[in-house]
Amino acid sequence: MWAADLPPFIPFFAAALIMALTRSHALRAAIGIAVPVLGGLHLWFDVDPGLTTYRTLFEFQLMPFRTDQLSLLFGYLFHIAAFIGMLYALHIRDRVQQIAAMLYAGSALGAVFAGDLLTLFLFWEGLALTSVFLVWARRSKTSFATGQRYLIFQVLSGVLLLAGALLIYRDSGSLEFTKIGLDGPGSWLILLAFGIKAGFPGLHTWLTDAYPESTPTGTVFLASFTTKVSVYALARGFPGTEMLIYVGATMACFPIFFAVIENDLRRVLAYSMINQIGFMVCGIGIGTELALNGAVAHAFNDVIFKGLLFMSMGSVLHMTGKINGSDLGHLYKTMPKTTWLCIVGAASISAFPLFSGFVSKSMVMAALLETHHEIVWLAMLFAAAGVFHHAGIKIPYFAFFAHDSGIRTQDPPWNMVLAMTISAVLCIFIGSYPAVLYSLLPYDTGYSPYDATHVLTQTQLLFFSAAAFVWLQLRGLYPPELRSINLDVEWFYRKLIPSTIHSVGRVIGKPAVFAWRYVVSGLLDKIGDTLSRHHGMEGTLARTWPIGSMVLWVAILLVAYLLLGYL
Amino acid sequence: MIDKADTQQPPSAAGNGEKLYLFDKPKNVQRLLRGFYLCCTLLVLAEFVIHRHVVHSWEGLFGFYAIYGFVACVVLVLAATQMRKLIMRNEDYYDTDSSAADSTANDDGGNGNVGR
Numbered sequence: 044m045w046a047a048d049l050p051p052f053i054p055f056f057a058a059a060l061i062m063a064l065t066r067s068h069a070l071r072a073a074i075g076i077a078v079p080v081l082g083g084l085h086l087w088f089d090v091d092p093g094l095t096t097y098r099t100l101f102e103f104q105l106m107p108f109r110t111d112q113l114s115l116l117f118g119y120l121f122h123i124a125a126f127i128g129m130l131y132a133l134h135i136r137d138r139v140q141q142i143a144a145m146l147y148a149g150s151a152l153g154a155v156f157a158g159d160l161l162t163l164f165l166f167w168e169g170l171a172l173t174s175v176f177l178v179w180a181r182r183s184k185t186s187f188a189t190g191q192r193y194l195i196f197q198v199l200s201g202v203l204l205l206a207g208a209l210l211i212y213r214d215s216g217s218l219e220f221t222k223i224g225l226d227g228p229g230s231w232l233i234l235l236a237f238g239i240k241a242g243f244p245g246l247h248t249w250l251t252d253a254y255p256e257s258t259p260t261g262t263v264f265l266a267s268f269t270t271k272v273s274v275y276a277l278a279r280g281f282p283g284t285e286m287l288i289y290v291g292a293t294m295a296c297f298p299i300f301f302a303v304i305e306n307d308l309r310r311v312l313a314y315s316m317i318n319q320i321g322f323m324v325c326g327i328g329i330g331t332e333l334a335l336n337g338a339v340a341h342a343f344n345d346v347i348f349k350g351l352l353f354m355s356m357g358s359v360l361h362m363t364g365k366i367n368g369s370d371l372g373h374l375y376k377t378m379p380k381t382t383w384l385c386i387v388g389a390a391s392i393s394a395f396p397l398f399s400g401f402v403s404k405s406m407v408m409a410a411l412l413e414t415h416h417e418i419v420w421l422a423m424l425f426a427a428a429g430v431f432h433h434a435g436i437k438i439p440y441f442a443f444f445a446h447d448s449g450i451r452t453q454d455p456p457w458n459m460v461l462a463m464t465i466s467a468v469l470c471i472f473i474g475s476y477p478a479v480l481y482s483l484l485p486y487d488t489g490y491s492p493y494d495a496t497h498v499l500t501q502t503q504l505l506f507f508s509a510a511a512f513v514w515l516q517l518r519g520l521y522p523p524e525l526r527s528i529n530l531d532v533e534w535f536y537r538k539l540i541p542s543t544i545h546s547v548g549r550v551i552g553k554p555a556v557f558a559w560r561y562v563v564s565g566l567l568d569k570i571g572d573t574l575s576r577h578h579g580m581e582g583t584l585a586r587t588w589p590i591g592s593m594v595l596w597v598a599i600l601l602v603a604y605l606l607l608g609y610l
Numbered sequence: 611m612i613d614k615a616d617t618q619q620p621p622s623a624a625g626n627g628e629k630l631y632l633f634d635k636p637k638n639v640q641r642l643l644r645g646f647y648l649c650c651t652l653l654v655l656a657e658f659v660i661h662r663h664v665v666h667s668w669e670g671l672f673g674f675y676a677i678y679g680f681v682a683c684v685v686l687v688l689a690a691t692q693m694r695k696l697i698m699r700n701e702d703y704y705d706t707d708s709s710a711a712d713s714t715a716n717d718d719g720g721n722g723n724v725g726r
Contacts, residue, residue: 303690304698376631412665420666428682444633496662500669503653504679510650511683513643522691528704530697537704 047089048096050108050156051118052166054082055125055149059142068136075129075141079148083122086115095158103218106158112485116339117155117275119483121148123469124267124346131354131462132260143176144264151268155275159218160208160233163276167204167236170269171197177261178253189256192537196249197269200239207232223280234281240273241324242317244293248533250317251301255309255366259357262309266316266353267346274323274342283330291325292422294318299429301531306367306524308438309356312349315392315434318426319345325423326407329414332486337406340484344391344399344473351388351466352438355381358455358463359442365450368441368524372448380454380463382443387467391474393435393505394427399470401501402477402492409490428508435505436512441524650676 045054058078062071092115096108110118125148135141150169157163171194178190210229212218223230239246250270254262281287298314298321305311319341326338358381359374360366375382387398394400404427411420454460473480477492515521530538576582632638654673664670671677 299686300690300693303687304694373631373633375633417666417668421668424678425682425686428679429686432683432686495660499653499656499660499662500675503673503675506646506650506653507676507679508683509646511680511687513646514680515684515687520691521687522694525698526701527698528701529694530699530703 045085047091048094048108050096050153051082051086051122052149052153052156054078055145055152059145059149062138062142062145071138071141072129072133075145076126076133078145079122079126079129082152083119083126086118086122090115090118100161103161104159105162106219107153107162108156109158110156112483113275113279113339114155116343116483116485117271118152120271120343120346121151121155121268124148124264124350127347127350127354127462127466128260128264128267130465131263131357131459133458134456135258135260137180139176140180140258140261143173143180144261146173147177147264147268151272154272158220160204160211160220161218163220164201164205164208167240167272168198168201170240170272171201174265174269177265178257180258180261181256186256189253192533193249193253196239196246200236203232203239204236207236220279222282225281225284225286234284237273237276237280238290240269241277241320242270242294243290243324244297245532247294247298247317248531251310251313251531252533254313254316255307259361263350263353263357266312266349270316270320271342271346274320274327274338277324277327278335278339282327282335284328287324287328288416288419289328291321291323291328292419292426293321294324295321295426296422296429299426299433301529302429302433303437304522304529306369306527308366308368308371308442309353309360311368311433311438312352312356315352315430316345316349318430318434319349319392321426322404322407322423325419326410329407329410329416331410331414333406333413333488333490334410336481336484336486336488336490337403337410340403340406340480341400343480344403344470347466347469347473348388348391348399351384351463351470352392352434354459354463354466355385355388356438356442358459361459362452362455363450367526368437368445369526370448371442371450372445373443374448374450374452375443377451378443378454380460382439384460384463384467385439385443387470389435389439391470393431394501395505396474396493396498396501397471398474401474402480405492405497405501406488406490424504428504431505431508432512436509445524 055078058074061074065071090110092111094108094110095106098105098107125144128144128148132140132144147170150166150173153166154163154170157166175190175194175197178186178193180186207229208218210227210232211223214227214229223233225231225234239249242250254265257265277287295318298317302311302314302318305314323338323341323345326334326341329335356366358378359371362378363371363374365371391398391400394404408420408423408427411417411423481490512521633642654676657672662669668674
């Protein structure tokens with residue numbers, strides 16, 4: 044199609060440029076669909092693992108395009124995600140969103156094929172600067188403020204990555220992006236940079252803040268790239284870092300509590316995303332071949348099933364203008380296709396047998412037991428039951444069933460339904476024929492998810508999680524959906540710090556006003572008076588001098604000069 | 611579906627002759643629940659037939675996964691309900707005076723995209 048060593052981001056950036064120049068909506072839509080398809084086919088048929096291209100910038104040798112099993116897997120994934128996203132957004136005429144989405148997908152591809160840390164940094168910042176337009180695309184005051192907070196986190200992550208890369212270059216003399224491991228301040232800075240974009244606990248609020256604020260179509264792109272690039276970067280840079288096991292377990296567990304009581308269903312999915320990334324981070328921390336395979340396979344599946352769930356909720360928002368659980372219900376009556384497609388996504392994220400989550404999550408769970416992390420395994424089992432509870436049941440139940448909201452609408456436009464259908468087919472295909480996905484994974488472990496024990500135990504876990512939901516509902520113990528928000532870590536920078544600054548302002552305000560009025564202002568007045576006394580219109584230096592006194596002073600000066608001459 | 615409100619006639623379907631959908635009939639909800647209970651029972655009974663291979667000793671307990679799934683979710687929901695007392699706030703909690711008017715625009719933000 045084109046030269047094999049042409050980095051995959053270039054067609055996306057070129058497409059964005061053409062989109063910026065053309066006024067034709069049809070052409071923009073056609074380019075948006077064609078580029079991911081052609082790029083994906085090119086990557087599949089023409090590009091092999093082991094390819095590296097070099098460029099020299101000043102004295103640095105950069106590798107803008109390096110392929111291996113790991114980067115190619117994410118490369119295929121991002122082409123699929125870009126295609127599905129562009130199809131879902133086909134009806135959108137907003138040029139800013141289209142261009143931002145193309146540049147964003149291109150940046151994600153640039154980042155996963157970057158062979159050195161400097162190139163990675165450039166695309167890392169590219170991800171930030173392009174994706175923020177998808178948050179701002181809602182064009183409300185709220186989304187503008189959210190976008191600003193989002194950008195601060197993203198750019199901070201980039202700055203940390205650059206600082207870490209420079210420290211590593213100073214120590215090792217190389218910028219190549221290989222296994223970094225935890226030694227030295229540079230590696231810690233890079234881990235922190237990756238951690239921000241992966242949504243580590245305490246650094247995750249940009250995700251739950253921004254993703255629900257974007258447009259129905261924008262969120263689908265946002266959910267596909269940033270966090271998965273970070274999972275890729277962690278898998279390459281920090282495999283087997285034990286700390287990540289515990290970080291991942293925390294990520295898997297804490298968001299499910301928030302998800303249960305969250306009203307905005309897209310925010311429920313954002314919390315659920317952190318939960319799923321927790322499984323991936325945990326797998327990377329374990330670091331065995333099975334665990335790493337599980338982590339990246341789960342990232343692959345997550346982009347598709349989480350994308351499907353975000354698309355189904357985006358369809359609800361698009362058609363009804365509402366997304367809070369408290370405002371929705373009984374949409375199955377008029378959105379039957381969306382309901383079924385959402386249920387497929389829900390079954391996939393919950394890891395039901397024959398659906399995609401089942402064949403990837405189980406690898407991480409099996410690896411935990413193999414490496415004797417029993418307590419973490421129990422925590423992850425809790426998280427696995429919890430994800431079914433909030434993403435598998437809550438999302439479809441409150442949107443499509445539950446109480447009758449009285450809303451009567453219809454399924455979304457054909458392109459949105461088609462995009463969701465493709466995702467749903469992929470979820471079932473990967474879940475039913477996992478060998479295709481397994482053949483793309485970095486290691487050959489011979490793992491098979493389908494044995495009687497695994498199918499039985501997983502089905503028991505899920506059915507009895509559902510039984511708990513039914514029981515709690517029938518007993519009236521299930522928390523109702525309420526029009527509310529829940530405080531999270533963002534409270535510190537959205538409430539505590541601003542209100543502290545206001546309070547400090549109030550406390551020191553009065554003395555400051557007093558000091559200003561009576562001390563500083565008084566002092567300034569005095570200085571002004573003195574200046575005007577000397578330099579003002581009536582000031583000493585502005586007076587007209589009589590000629591007599593001039594002559595007198597000249598005479599005095601001459602006398603003084605004469606005397607000095609004699610001395 | 612199993613909400614108390616759903617066992618009554620839904621408001622919009624009540625008197626205006628709207629078509630009755632699948633779960634508008636309480637009988638269908640009951641059927642679904644009965645089928646679900648049956649599945650749960652069969653899954654537990656299957657342990658007598660299928661010999662599970664066990665890696666960890668806890669796994670060996672009869673019905674371990676079923677009990678764990680049920681208890682985990684009940685604990686999760688009850689704990690999360692308690693969390694509400696601590697962290698739940700009004701929707702306009704973060705809005706300062708200047709941006710308070712915008713919070714309503716945000717609620718139906720999806721309309722911003724409709725027809726664009």
